[in-house]
Amino acid sequence: MNDTAGSGGGVKLKIQGAAKNFGGVRAVSNVSADVQEGEIFAIIGPNGAGKTTLLNMISGFYHPDEGSIHFEGHDISTTGPSEIAALGIARTFQNIALFRGMTVLDNLMMGRHVLMKSGVLSSFLYWGPARREEVAHREKVEQIIEFLKLTDLRKTPSGALAYGLQKRVELGRALAAEPSLLLLDEPMAGMNQEEKEDMVRYVLDVNQEWGTTIALIEHDMGVVMDISDHVMVMDMGEKISQGTPDEVRADHRVIEAYLGSTDHKEVA
Amino acid sequence: MFHRESGYFKTTYQADMGLYPLPVARYAMVAIGAVLFILCPLLLDGYYLSIINLVAIAVVGAVGLNILVGFTGQISIGHAAFMSVGAYTAANLATKLDLPFWLTVPAGGAMAALIGILVGIPSLRIKGLYLAIATLAAQFIIEWIINHTPSISGGVAASIEMPRPVFFGKELANQAELYYFLMVIAVIAVVGALNLMRSRIGRSFIAIRDQEIAAEIIGINVFKTKLIAFGVSSFYAGVCGVMYTYYLGIANYENFQLITSVDYLAMVIIGGLGSILGSIFGAIFITMLPIVIRLLMESFGSIFIDDAALAQVIAQFRLIVFGGLIILFLVVEPDGLAKLWQNIRNYFRFWPFSY
Numbered sequence: 126m127n128d129t130a131g132s133g134g135g136v137k138l139k140i141q142g143a144a145k146n147f148g149g150v151r152a153v154s155n156v157s158a159d160v161q162e163g164e165i166f167a168i169i170g171p172n173g174a175g176k177t178t179l180l181n182m183i184s185g186f187y188h189p190d191e192g193s194i195h196f197e198g199h200d201i202s203t204t205g206p207s208e209i210a211a212l213g214i215a216r217t218f219q220n221i222a223l224f225r226g227m228t229v230l231d232n233l234m235m236g237r238h239v240l241m242k243s244g245v246l247s248s249f250l251y252w253g254p255a256r257r258e259e260v261a262h263r264e265k266v267e268q269i270i271e272f273l274k275l276t277d278l279r280k281t282p283s284g285a286l287a288y289g290l291q292k293r294v295e296l297g298r299a300l301a302a303e304p305s306l307l308l309l310d311e312p313m314a315g316m317n318q319e320e321k322e323d324m325v326r327y328v329l330d331v332n333q334e335w336g337t338t339i340a341l342i343e344h345d346m347g348v349v350m351d352i353s354d355h356v357m358v359m360d361m362g363e364k365i366s367q368g369t370p371d372e373v374r375a376d377h378r379v380i381e382a383y384l385g386s387t388d389h390k391e392v393a
Numbered sequence: 394m395f396h397r398e399s400g401y402f403k404t405t406y407q408a409d410m411g412l413y414p415l416p417v418a419r420y421a422m423v424a425i426g427a428v429l430f431i432l433c434p435l436l437l438d439g440y441y442l443s444i445i446n447l448v449a450i451a452v453v454g455a456v457g458l459n460i461l462v463g464f465t466g467q468i469s470i471g472h473a474a475f476m477s478v479g480a481y482t483a484a485n486l487a488t489k490l491d492l493p494f495w496l497t498v499p500a501g502g503a504m505a506a507l508i509g510i511l512v513g514i515p516s517l518r519i520k521g522l523y524l525a526i527a528t529l530a531a532q533f534i535i536e537w538i539i540n541h542t543p544s545i546s547g548g549v550a551a552s553i554e555m556p557r558p559v560f561f562g563k564e565l566a567n568q569a570e571l572y573y574f575l576m577v578i579a580v581i582a583v584v585g586a587l588n589l590m591r592s593r594i595g596r597s598f599i600a601i602r603d604q605e606i607a608a609e610i611i612g613i614n615v616f617k618t619k620l621i622a623f624g625v626s627s628f629y630a631g632v633c634g635v636m637y638t639y640y641l642g643i644a645n646y647e648n649f650q651l652i653t654s655v656d657y658l659a660m661v662i663i664g665g666l667g668s669i670l671g672s673i674f675g676a677i678f679i680t681m682l683p684i685v686i687r688l689l690m691e692s693f694g695s696i697f698i699d700d701a702a703l704a705q706v707i708a709q710f711r712l713i714v715f716g717g718l719i720i721l722f723l724v725v726e727p728d729g730l731a732k733l734w735q736n737i738r739n740y741f742r743f744w745p746f747s748y
């Protein structure tokens with residue numbers, strides 16, 4: 126808990142006693158955690174542990190029933206998703222949620238929506254400021270396209286891409302917003318080994334070169350233990366362990382949760 | 394006007410982002426402009442120009458409806474009512490306050506946009522069929538209100554005679570003179586829509602259509618953006634209504650009833666949802682259809698039946714062909730005429746070097 130490896134100083138995201146119920150299901154209950162500025166923070170746990178729900182609360186898609194979430198010191202517990210995006214939090218989705226009818230380029234331009242401001246009239250005329258804005262943001266987007274090696278695909282409709290590439294475009298869309306906190310929900314799920322290695326490299330590069338704080342959910346233990354500064358383990362809505370990868374690996378509660386989770390299912 | 398990309402390289406993003414990035418396309422646009430603004434008025438007589446005028450009016454309405462239905466993924470069966478709002482707004486301003494067209498046209502659009510935004514408010518909560526019903530209700534409510542408010546509708550007949558538009562002291566009295574007036578508005582509407590759809594606002598419309606949740610997470614204010622889409626779309630409808638009123642010389646609610654809403658939906662479906670070019674194709678197609686049917690029936694129909702019965706048959710036949718075509722397009726080519734055009738174009742795209 127008090128290890129500060131990889132942190133650039135300061136708490137980026139503070140979750141205090143967060144809880145979320147869906148009808149009778151307690152999806153997240155009393156979870157507290159600090160994500161340090163500049164670190165890679167992993168959230169792991171068996172299926173249905175409440176990881177995605179926690180991410181959904183951070184990005185404002187749900188609001189916690191109890192507890193609070195602070196981002197850079199501001200309470201964002203009741204803030205809407207579009208305002209949270211404007212504060213500098215971007216994310217990807219467990220089930221890809223690209224704008225399928227749009228090209229790769231337009232998906233990434235879309236990521237910059239919060240940084241742009243042209244209104245209806247200036248867009249209609251496409252004069253002066255609106256046009257300059259489009260070109261300026263296009264330049265930034267092209268950098269990301271190059272970084273993610275999507276150059277040949279920029280004019281391809283995103284819906285026509287292979288699964289692994291769609292995941293990469295989604296990462297690109299999130300990066301296009303130049304977030305200071307990036308939330309990734311299983312960025313490597315369903316990928317083959319080579320695609321996974323590429324994705325790991327992108328995540329590390331973003332973290333190291335751009336200083337972006339990253340919170341990610343991932344099932345691949347090898348990856349998690351390799352790249353994270355801190356790991357939080359959830360099971361059945363609760364946080365059962367947290368620490369450096371080594372600490373978590375040694376925690377008997379974690380071992381029980383992972384080995385015992387099949388028992389739970391048999392009992393339930 | 395085939396877009397051939399062979400042997401041409403774009404060197405700046407600005408060039409790549411132009412409406413017509415390829416020189417061929419730009420020449421084609423100049424050629425189309427020359428045909429529309431020089432050749433047509435020179436060569437065609439009033440009858441044919443009046444048909445093109447109708448097409449120009451329909452283009453504005455269809456582009457507007459497509460922005461809402463095709464690009465934003467919302468539905469409206471009340472667009473004819475928004476057109477009538479524009480029509481009566483302009484007619485009242487022109488008759489009571491003597492306002493010129495360059496004020497009545499935007500004012501009609503603005504009033505329709507206001508009403509459209511009000512009707513769009515439920516779109517945050519309701520979708521699909523329910524939104525369709527809500528806009529259908531709006532169609533009838535607006536119609537009823539106009540009809541029963543003499544100060545809007547101009548009295549018992551619910552129609553207002555519209556003065557001719559005046560351009561620098563010259564009254565545009567016949568179809569040939571109206572031609573330029575209507576065509577210029579249509580061109581502005583189309584270019585404006587193309588601009589809108591390639592920039593921030595247009596992209597957020599498409600984002601909402603494709604993935605509403607992701608759109609919101611990315612920072613789009615979904616409610617506000619839907620209302621903007623309703624506003625822009627019904628602004629176009631309003632302008633379309635004003636154009637039609639100047640064209641006819643009269644504002645009358647009978648021209649803006651449910652069947653007209655359906656006509657415009659047919660234009661965007663047959664033309665191609667989410668395509669500006671498709672809206673233009675659809676507008677041409679649906680406007681020309683009854684004219685062509687009438688022409689054919691009058692030439693060949695009289696062989697089988699007498700003239701009195703023929704008029705009746707023509708009216709029915711139009712509806713049958715119409716319904717059949719909508720079903721055909723929905724089943725066979727949901728992307729409409731625009732897609733058919735694209736297929737042809739792609740074939741020639743890199744011609745002669747296809748590989």
Ligand SMILES: Nc1ncnc2c1ncn2[C@@H]1O[C@H](COP(=O)(O)OP(=O)(O)OP(=O)(O)O)[C@@H](O)[C@H]1O
Nearest residue numbers: 147150152170171172173174175176177178179219
């Ligand atoms: N919108 C919802 N409505 C009802 N129940 C929900 C909703 N979202 C999540 N849940 C429930 O909350 C619990 C936690 O789900 P969540 O998706 O957060 O798990 P997870 O840890 O992300 O699992 P996985 O690894 O399978 O993605 C599950 O029991 C799920 O069924």
Ligand SMILES: [Mg+2]
Nearest residue numbers: 176177178219
């Ligand atoms: Mg999940």
